[in-house]
Amino acid sequence: MNGNEPITILAVGGAGCRIMRILRTLPGAEAMRLLAIDTDRAALEATGLPEADRLLAGELWRGGSGCGGSELDGQRAVAHERTNIESLLRGSRFLLVLCGLGGGTASGGAPVVLSVAAKLKIPNLFIVTLPFMLEGPRRRNLAERVLAENLFDVADAVVALPDDLLFSTLPGDTPLAAAFEMADRECAATALALSAILSAGNLLNADLANFTALLKRRKSLCSIGVGMVRGDEECRAEEVPEKLVSGMLASPLLGGPRVLREADAAVISLLGGSDLSIGDTRNTLELVAKYLPAEAEQLTAASASPDWQGARQLCVLAVKYSEPAPELPARHPVRKRPEAAAAKPAASGGDAEQLVLNLSPVSKGIMERTTPVMWNNEDLDEPTFKRRNVVIDDGRRSSGGTR
Template sequence: MVIDDTQILPPGPETVPERGRPLTTVLGLGRAGGRVTRALAALPSTAPLKLGAADTDADNLAECTGVQTLLLGEDWTGRAGCGGDIAVGERAAGGSADRLAAFMRGADRLFIVAGLGGGTGSGACRVAARLVRDMQLPAFFVLTLPFSFEGNWRRTQADAALGELRSLVDVAVPVPNDLLFSVLPADTPAAKAFAEADRVLAEGIAGLACLMSAEPLIALDFARFRAALREHPVLCGIGVGRGRGPERWRRALEGVFEAPLSGGRKAFEKADGAIVALIGGPDLAMGEVQTCLQEFQRACRPSARILAGAAADASFGDAVLLAAIHFTSTAPKTTPADPGEDLQARPTPSGKHPQRGGRRRRSTASASELQGELPLQERTLGMFAGCPPTTYRGDNLDIPTFQRRGIILDTGD
């Protein structure tokens, strides 16, 4: 089990200002993003949050009550959405880039939520990524990937957009919608399933925002997120649980495993790593934190990389919130070449003892039965001994060329 608590990390643009509480801004792009921000508005939040939703479709925005709305690209799309065309979405967002930038400015931390695969979400994300980079804001891009049943085209678009965004942004948390099926029963009405997903995402974001703006007991900052999630391309699941009363952390932990977008306990067991944060009231004890995190560790793989954070927020009273993000690498795993079963060549059979496979019996053949030996080829490194070799297609080029090619030289007398 590896818990990354004392890693030395490259510096990131992370500062916690001295004045007041840091401001977390959440911007939802597209219809999915808008719904999540609406769910956030409905949550009783403790950290100062600035919420906004941006979309090309005016009707979607009208549904987003309780948040500031931005209509993108009025002149391009005529308030009717971009019809699933990423290029149109990007152009629309590009046209309103200064309004988006004005909204994002002043944030200490930025969460951008979008559903990939459609038009506005994917397109506006690119513009947002650029703005975030220019303003050097620490930003988390929480992205949802469409259900498998939504069709190949949407999935392909989403994967392409994700691939591009991964290289553009600091922290990307991609969550496949398919995870919903792993926890919710199959007869859940679709609307309820989507609403649950929105709620979990909203709670997850709220939890993380809280963690980073509250008084940290175990610090978990932006740079660590970035280090953990950037190593390999990953897919994530988010789980949030709450608890109150005795053994509240256990209740919260169960809540995490039962959360719709977490993939269940199995997903945590299979994950390559996890980021877990526990937030409680002023009476949150270190012992409690320790037990909770140990229990969480036990639920994960022994070799999983776990980043833990904890914070105490006065407004939590006697409740605790446990938010966990697990990530699994989607990079193709390289396996070392299999050398094969029988490494030893069979000795030449003689009349006296037929030998089967060199492994079981050590050859006691006499000299006449052994094959003629070739002179051992010298592999001399000369002055390159002890230096990192120059390798090319499996060859060590530091070894003299004539030696590697087995060329016998006439070196005179």
């Protein structure tokens, strides 16, 4: 790699394709490699991407008409395209995946895309929307399961955006299609803002390592606010920070200023042209900070690019951790096996810790080049201990006694 490899943004399924249709028209999008995969021919074509950058999956048995909510069909269709996905993604510096969980194609397909990215060792970020409550428990449960079991612990970073946030911001009489369209705009702008953080030219402290550390630490739900000032807008320079922040606070996927006040962490990105000054940057970031708790961790990025000459975009990703802070490990690399500890108290009355055998698979051997055998989103060619995260002790006790 020489640093010139593209950042790839890949849309999966219907919601991903709708977001992509908007994203490709935004400033800065042409610097990214844009791709889409879906089982629905019409949704794929509506992205407006060139044919070579679109993958119609499962055409043979779904006939180009989507998966009708079947996760298994989605997984099968996308897994069938594995080799094509691999060749499209190969050589990417970073992969950003956009999709809505709850339907068939993305719920089944996003984990397959993730396994290809992992195989190619491409750092990745998934921006996923979660279904509205009123879409019913089936979609919601499916989305939450895929998120928890197949994405959170495996992807480098996951930004999960509940579509329900739209309700807390938009008036009740907003037509559903208009609400989705607004959400899609925010998702598209966020995808570009986060890609810009990870591109060359970020002038502040956020980089990929900080970003993934912040999101990987604990399961989280996110919300996003985007404020924009266009180049052709009448706006005095000193009014710009105020305008960006009020636009961001009114964003439909933020859920209002209260969400910022309760955030555990925030990623703040400011995009502008070469006219972006340190004064502008400081004023905008200070204004945003007033809405965040003092103890919230902040990751800030500012990026200047010719695409944004005269214009500004502020994007705030508010992170709320949904599980408590992990306990600090007692004595690395000694790990406790909870089930063993609970079932069999140590005879000596001492602790029952065991040393962990540090196994890491080197290769899948002759299975390396074959189509993976997938079952329940698990690649059966992977050793079971790896798929199930089984901790294997090394046969010795860390403190005294034999078994």
